[in-house]
Amino acid sequence: MSRSELVRLSGVSKQQLSRLEGGQIRLRLDHLKPFAKHLGYTPEQMLLWGRYPGTGEGESSEARDEPLRRVPELDTRADPGGGVAKREVRKDGRHADPIKHEGWVFPASFVREQLHTSPERLLVIEANGDSMAPTVALGDRVIVDTGHKTPAPDGLYAIRDAFEGIVVKRLHVMRSAKQTHVKIISDNPKQGSEEVPLSELEVVGKVVCCLKLS
Numbered sequence: 001m002s003r004s005e006l007v008r009l010s011g012v013s014k015q016q017l018s019r020l021e022g023g024q025i026r027l028r029l030d031h032l033k034p035f036a037k038h039l040g041y042t043p044e045q046m047l048l049w050g051r052y053p054g055t056g057e058g059e060s061s062e063a064r065d066e067p068l069r070r071v072p073e074l075d076t077r078a079d080p081g082g083g084v085a086k087r088e089v090r091k092d093g094r095h096a097d098p099i100k101h102e103g104w105v106f107p108a109s110f111v112r113e114q115l116h117t118s119p120e121r122l123l124v125i126e127a128n129g130d131s132m133a134p135t136v137a138l139g140d141r142v143i144v145d146t147g148h149k150t151p152a153p154d155g156l157y158a159i160r161d162a163f164e165g166i167v168v169k170r171l172h173v174m175r176s177a178k179q180t181h182v183k184i185i186s187d188n189p190k191q192g193s194e195e196v197p198l199s200e201l202e203v204v205g206k207v208v209c210c211l212k213l214s
Contacts, residue, residue, distance in 0.1 A: 010034040044104050068105040069119035075100045076126050115208045121147040131186040141211040148206035156207035
């Protein structure tokens with residue numbers, strides 16, 4: 001598809017498209033939605049690729065025909081006691097976490113080659129609060145590999161907090177002869193850290209990707 005045709009169909013000016021393509025404006029989902037349906041991709045695909053496919057030379061037909069994999073997003077804003085049984089949930093041990101009605105879709109090659117896992121193990125979680133800023137800001141999404149429940153190597157993980165919610169924290173394992181502890185760290189220097197025995201820590205999964213949406 002030519003750039004002129006894309007501009008006509010989307011209603012976005014050539015100047016705005018040029019700024020987006022040139023990286024002068026940071027790509028967000030709301031920027032991509034006017035173009036996505038005309039190009040045959042989802043806004044999420046285009047955000048991951050960091051470009052507008054279909055407007056240049058040499059685009060592979062294999063990329064367009066590549067299968068998509070759906071990944072659910074946790075509804076972190078849902079009331080834990082507000083009718084969870086009546087909606088879609090993700091069961092994790094004794095927990096039933098509410099899932100948003102609309103999930104995410106990612107190219108199969110992205111899941112396989114970049115995340116090095118399978119889509120069945122993935123979960124998208126929205127960050128609430130600023131405890132992990134600037135690494136993960138309020139409203140950012142992280143993709144979590146729920147099959148990775150051991151906090152090794154050190155890094156970003158989704159864990160259960162004291163209120164049985166799911167939060168993202170940086171974990172550092174502190175091994176000792178008596179009992180292994182884990183240091184739970186907030187990247188925001190204004191927030192404190194704490195140490196807990198490894199046996200008392202519930203890891204939901206390892207963060208494998210962060211989606212900056214704003």
